[in-house]
Amino acid sequence: MSENNHNHPNEENPEKFSDIKVSKAETYAAGIPAVLVSAQHILESMDAVRGFKALNQLNTFHGYDCPGCAWPDPDDERSPVAEYCENGAKAVAEEATTDLIWEDFFALHSVEQLSQLDDYHIGKSGRIARPMYLPENGTHYEPISWKNAFVKIAEKLNALESPDEAIFYTSGRTSNEAAFLYQLFIREYGTNNMADCNNMCHKGSAVALEDTLGIGKGSVTLEDLYEAEAIIIMGQNPGTNHPRMLSALKKARENDAMIIAVNPLKEAGLQNFGDPQSFKGMLGGTVEIATDYLQVKINGDMALMQAIAKFWFQFEAENPGQVLDHKFITEETHGFEEFKTHILAQDLEALSKQCGIPLSQIKAVADKLKFKNKIIICWAMGLTQHKNSVKTIKEAVNLILMKGSIGKPGAGTCPVRGHSNVQGDRTMGLYEKPEDWFLENLEKVYNFVPPKKYGYDVVDSINAMHKGEGKVFFGMGGNFLSATPDTKYTAEALRNCQLTVHVSTKLNRSHLVTGKEAIILPTYGRSDQDFQEGIQQFVSTENSMGVVQRSQGNLSPMSKHLLSEVAIVCHLAKEVFAGKTKVNWMSYHKNYDLIREDIEKVIPGFENYNERVRQDAGFYLPNTARKGTFPTDTSKANFSVSIADVPEVKENELLMMTIRSHDQFNTTIYGMNDRYRGIKDERRVIFMNENDIEKRGLKKLDVVDLYNFHDDKERVARKFLVIPYSIPEQCCATYFPETNVLVPIKSVADESNTPTSKSVIIEVRKSSE
Template sequence: MRASEDPKDDLTVTPPKTWAAGVPGVRHAMEYSLAQAGPRRTALTLLSLNQTEGIDCPGCAWPDPQHRHKNEYCENGAKHVSDEATTRRVTREFFAEHSVAELDARSDLWLNQQGRLTEPMVKRPGATHYEPIGWDDALGLVADGLNALDSPDEAMFYTSGRLANEAAFLLQLFSRAYGTNNLPDCSNMCHESSGSGLGETLGIGKGTVSLDDIHHSDLVFVVGQNPGTNHPRMLSALEETKANGGRVIAVNPLPEAGLMRFKNPQKPRGVIGKGTVIADQFLKIRPGGDLALFQMLNRLLLDAEDAAPGEVLDHDYIAAHTTGYDEFADHARTITWEHVLEATGLSRSEIEAVHRQVLASGSVIVCWAMGLTQHKHGVPTIREIVNFLLLRGNLGRPGAGVCPVRGHSNVQGDRTMGIWERVPEVFLDALAAEFDFEPPRHHGVDSVAGVRAMRDGKASVFMGVAGNFVRAMSDSDVTEAALRSCSLTVQISTKLNRSHTVCGETALILPTLGRSDRDVQAAGEQFVTVEDSMSEVHQSRGRLTPASPHLLSEVAIISRLARRTLGEGGAIPWEDFEQDYALVRDRIARVVPGFEDFNERVAVPGGFRLPNPVNSGVFPTPSGKAVFTSNDRTWLETPPGHLVLQSLRSHDQWNTIPYAMDDRYRGIHDARRIVMVNPADLADLGIEDQSLVDIVSIWTDGTERRAEGFRVVGYPAARGSAASYYPETNVLVPLDSVAEISNTPTSKGVIVRLEPRAEP
């Protein structure tokens, strides 16, 4: 445990909020923005945020509405872009003053608050401090390190979803031209289960709905998701659902303010009124119980059809567009109430009430996030949701479909651009034809396999393009040791983070432009593009003077590194790509399906939407049809005296980076090392509220994983569950505890016990 993360004695707990946003949301956003960026930079960023020719908010991947407000952003989006637009700077003098060991003892909050990186820095073998290095020398070090490896597969190129399409396309092109498919990314840790489940059943690993579908759906499920913190602009869409007569069912182990009531600060009733009730029904489900819930909903639909033949299921749709129905139906009829009630912690009356709402709804959408995907049975859960929608033809028509809500602003776009260790052969064929080289055909490593490779000495060069891998990844002690064993680690970053202090023998920090920075190259001012959760592709154009004249764009860094590593010449015009991003988009248009005439289409205000064949009744599966699946009955069973822990964000946090020590919607103030547990469970365990405990996880390898010094907070969570913040609790998630098929860390389903700890 780092000294700067010691438990604080000034923890204050207040009652959880029962509504989100409103005037307090505006006030908190403005206070943080002005403190970080000042009035002028705040105005420049926020007034262009999510506008058609402005800055795409890096805070999440929620789509922009067709008709936009002048202030088209949420509290956390404003905080995120202002955090990037900060006037604070990390200079060479800073690194001379602080050793790597000293920085590693600091908290994630402190590291982030130091400001923007300003020039390339290197930590040489045996050195205690980072020191300045020129760009040519820095890129030469990386190229030499890569070219010295016995095999290209001893290197890996990690990406965060902050990376825009142009840089993502070039990174995967460089990696494959170099000779490896080792392209782990943040999707491996979050929505990989969504892609796996949807790809198997529908033939494409993306959502099918649009914002208009959300607005006009009869019934929207919001499952395993906290939009009030993680995707606040989704609340505006759900508000419109309600205004149009639709209903919302929320399914989550914790009651979250944004799922209860939303006060839209852009409307009078959100400022002086009561706002809008979001969830018509809230199911406080046990972590991991969602599979059993949808299995029972499917059983109830089959029973209803048996009682009223031809009136419940869409038999025409099932016959024309699906396969596997009979096997699925036989299996679904084996689901029992005894199993479902134990797995979910819900009552029969609650589930039957949901069933009645489903029967009354002509169109249904199911939205979800990591509360589903980061479980051992995350993929079967998503397959069961597809079963649920197929039964009544709720795919490919207005107001209906699947909606995995992604966090990073371009995580979906990065995958579309080829950031994937298992990219399809057809993509590699197109790449080979366009650039006249033979890309590697064997699969690379994902994030979990990448840590294993570094740990086992099979990989020794790690390059992270954006992101904070060491704090995003599970099993913190193992991950940190793996990175420290590398001969070379390279981080392309905008701000200081833990991945700069947990580093290899030689370590480089390469500072890059942020989304809010103006990007001027030889051909003039450039823009980049992103793809949101609903497959809308549009521009993002920075507005601010860069934090330092020594920053390079991600496109420039990758292009220059490719030239240094691969040599000049060849069929890939790296220098041209750096000078004019339109040339990159021309090549994307010839390689990636759906991007034909890319430059022309993205020039239209608002961009364009990529086609989803499911919405045309086309399913790119082996059978050409959507697939019903039969999923085993399973849930997390805990030994006596244990709980199921889920890790989550605080409200004042973006991914791995906290902005403050508060979580005001949940009533937690001035502390992060806390664990929320139902008061009845605390009574059963004999643990007092706000007492000090260690959290110890249980796993099959016999290794004790312990997160020390957490304050217990009595909270109205689902019985048998606990919740705490990441990245502090990542240490409890075993590297080998992963979702079936997708290999995603099971950060929402960790079996733990709480051990009382003496007060300091």
Template sequence: MTKKTVKLYQRPAGGWGGLKSVAQHIFEQGIPAKGARTLLSANQPDGFDCPGCAWPDQDHTSTFEFCENGAKAVAAESTARRATPALISAQTLAQLTLRSDQELEGMGRLTQPMQYDAASDSYQAVSWDAAFTLIASRLNALASPNDAIFYTSGRTSNEAAFLYQLFVREFGTNNFPDCSNMCHEPSGFGMREAVGVGKGTVQLADFHVTDAIFIFGQNPGTNHPRMLGELRSASKRGAAIVSFNPLRERGLEKFQNPQSPIEMLSGGSTPISSDYFQLKIGGDLAAVKGMIKYVLEADSQAQAEAKPRLIDLEFIADHTANFDAFMINVLSESWAVIEIESGLSRAQIIRAAQIYLNAKSVIACWGMGITQHKHSVATIQMIINLLLLRGNIGRPGAGPCPVRGHSNVQGDRTMGIYEKPRPAFLDKLGAVFDFSPPREPGYDTIAAIEAMLAHKDKVFFAMGGNFATATPDTEVTHRALRNCALTVHVATKFNRSHLVHGREALILPCLGRTEIDMQESGPQAVSVEDSMSMVHLSSGINAPASDDLLSEPAIVARLAVATLQQRSKTPWLWLLADYDRIRDKIAAVFEDFADFNQRVKVPGGFHLRNRAAERVWETGSKKANFFAHAVPVDLPIHRARLSQQQPVFNLATMRSHDQYNTTIYGMNDRYRGVFGERRVLFIHADDIAQLGMQAGDWVDLQSLSDDGVERIAKRFMLVAYNIPRACLAAYFPETNNLVPLSSFADFARTPSSKSIPVLITPHVAAGSGV
């Protein structure tokens, strides 16, 4: 067991620490030879796509195309451990509930379908046929198809997602909550309004020629480690890299490339950020608007002095709408408000704006530090405004780059996993498969929880993920799931969601990304789409963890046959026999996938058309739209501070370095210097002193919300950290219960997990008598 310690990490990200961690996780999973062989097939032309993040691959030909956290994901999936029905049924669910999330998943790979047995309070083995029959009977007994909810994780392949959405729509509902609802929904919503496309417009080649990269609310060292390779290359050739982040993150400071013999042997490293601005949590909109204000003021001065203009007037005139109203709004914004709400000085904001002005081409990247706020959509549109000012969309080295998490979360949405489908898509889907798709919008994640909470006897089906742990307002979400008549989870490992079940419950074990998928026509490959719209194949190389595992497409196809029976004209089992047939159907529905099978079999795959990158604007105005947004001064944090006499802090939830989404690989957060403990609270040293406490003290957190409900997370250790005053950070899912279900991004409804008003009080141990 790792000793609980906190110490400053002074080494660069990556390097020997990363390689040591990879080796450690491979040995912990009992697969030294298999693990090394498997890793060498990650992100290769004839191998599998890493089940970790969605950062694109450089060329699909490197012999070393994985990162530390990707290696952890591969090792965890390839583990020698097996979570058999015998192992799981040896304890009651009440007993299993007491185990940590890491211990639950650490039992290993699931091997057989299992059904909850209420009499013994345990899961017992069940046959696939019996499982499909049970699900089909419960679905068909519902009063309405809308009483069923179908969740989707971002790890699902294009082929599985396409079949899944087809089955659910043939069943009769658009209830498709998915992980996008909890992460990058504001990116899609904000960008579609602004430029007509909900995806980034850049490709990896743009990082090779850009003059400046602005990074907002993102920690690539932990969440997208392979991105550090691109940032390192850009830094070495002199590109400016400007980071906006409340915390000092090691991966944004310096990086030692494990593939560089010189850096590894010499102990050298490469600086990443040329400038690092530690703004307040949620202060990005104010900071970016301040940059724009300076640019417009400097441009006005240049115009008065008969000097060259600083904004791209030709681009603005030809390609944008609403500029004049937007300019008036920006120039009227107070510098005082901008400084207070951003947490940056006017000089710092001007410094960032000058870097922007000096760059001929600019890329803007962002992560969930931007998307999980009440004002996320407005912030993203302000970033787009910044790019539009100087024509930084639709040309080399420039454009927006939302960096998504799961390896196919973007592809799932492309395949139609969306609760508000476009009518044109439904028309085409119905024509190709000869049925009438439902038109009524379905539930997103927040609405799904609300529906399950308000109405009993829903059926909840999850294609992957760990819904009970990933979602906000933990106690409320758990109560909602327990209201269900049936909960079903497709999974590779046992997790917390399997313990938070309906009256009936099933676990359906599936193949992992690393495993051979054998169907009637032979071994199959699936396709995935990365953050930059590259679509490529993924082929497993390992024998399945159990002979009883089914692929996700097989689970969907067999469930569709059992549920829809003669109502469906779709040849489900014929499609399943050869995934090329599924891809042909995808091509028939989506014009951008024409000749899908031919194009995807080229090493590296192909790039989906992005019309905004071509300066074709599919918006209502047929142009890119400037959006005016005031710097917010009435957010939950503002209201909470007005209502309290004691200090109110703004808490952001985040991952540790030994974590991917809800999967906990270990108890260490190496880059932040925390070892052996997850219940920690990162806080400025002066704030600790103001509270009359010391680093290492244990505290409780109470969130403050407009609904008046008391939400408390207990026993967190104070860790002094380089973070702005009155700002806090802690890991999720330990702090998810502090996020009210009603607190979400305007328009996009993403939980506001990066801005939670909280109070800090000393923790009093139970039975202490104090």
């Protein structure tokens, strides 16, 4: 491994403690505390006038899309008070802050010094105000002009022996317009190396849904949740990760829907919701969310679903023609008899033991569902980040198909995406394994031959950089180092690069662990006005349910040295191709309508894009599963046969899953108060079952070290505080990115290659320090 000559900045959060405060976990989410916290974050980041202006246009018809999660906005009426949640307000506070960092900040603070801060304080440094450059052997970032930055990047890219030596990464914040141009630039450059954050979250959903239903997206709309008879929420914590979902669940409950929560942790938002927009909520009242709560063992979801399926077969035998939708199964599905034979051969007691739910409780839930046929299953990373994730999601589809719960109102699949446009980025073609039709359309519109060789995803990219085969890294948003697995290994990979480039709004740890040279390109946030040649532009995004809508910022950018992501791609392409291009790059950044006109030519479903995206609620993309048709290899919806298995955990081991705190979105740490779980002013904690604590001779707040030995390699995360919590035995939970160092680079999901961040086998040992 080659080494640059920088000092070695800390790739992990420092191993130190704050003054932790532990209180009883909450049993409800939102309410008045959410309103107060939202206001606090806004006022700490900007004055009241700017804060009101920012929030007033968040998620409105003519405003801008929240830079946080991808939960959909209502198609019709939107709240005149606040069509956003607490975490949306926090995201805007981070992005629209008036705190700026200029060259004097970097002159005062070396890269080494900045790396000694934790991720929270790195992020709170402020918005990056101008392009910055870290020279080879340099210790401090220094200012660089946009022109010189593009020249340096172009020189490095053009000097590579092959385009495949360049690694391109995308976060889910990138707009449709920027994402389309980004993939176009990358493919004209000559590679499909397009790692993106989807590789680390819902890629397993896409693979499973494409195989079974013919489309890698969910099938439901927001209205479907209101009409459902039952909603099963698996591996998801909406109270923290998608708080606006609670309003939809509240409405579903008011319409008498069952809501079944399946989660290893008792999460406040899955128990009760204090709606701050209702009179009852303002007075402290709450609404029950989960009618049933199944505290499944980590990765026990497949076993649970197979047990439910077996009970349904038993109930069908007792009530012929009333439990299963035989007409749908016969006419619209394939593989049912093989699936039935497999499920009937399963041992219920064994499945119960595997998932950790008493058989009587599973039977009771299955019984409540037996006559319902408008069922929605929702899921997030609690299902997608295991070795068997694709098979687990296919098992969820099996339940849906048994009931004929797809292609009709109030029923279907609902993978809940974590970032605001991660689904749109994939739709725009940011995919390392492009389909033939997409490449053919690009060639037809742009008259160049795109590469067909599959590129690198996230894990492949890290391995390529680690071996020296990936030499230039370009990140469009995100915090690659802190988002990815096996932190020390990934840091070594990035340090192997000749150049690392990050398009960013704020400082993060990925700017501090670099290649021989590094560049930071500061860009607009969603809330920023984007004027090109005196005309204000807008962009568009796609939410979790396939709605494409416009997003137009309303705040004056805090620095005149920022460029939009669209402009960055166009200027970079101009410099890299130096006139040898088939694309009129510089026309795009002057008028974003031209980008949308070309998207319309390349991607089906975007007909009359410019006209339809200007409608108040945007437009829905075509969705075959929503219409009840399934373009699979069998031309039907496919049942699947899978063996329910979980990682083997020895007596001295625990199965760890990484989670977010409530004061966090992905790798961005908003604050230090995970108030729903009762943890304040500390993130280096491990949530454990009390029996597991006692077996190890530990007690509350003991300091422990966490070890992983996957592939006979020792990985350690030091100095964590023990927190007794409601979680099944031999299971535990920790925050990321603090424990990403324990997630092995070689432990990935079958078929999707997603890191198994929810299935990490660890040992917990009392710290000797």
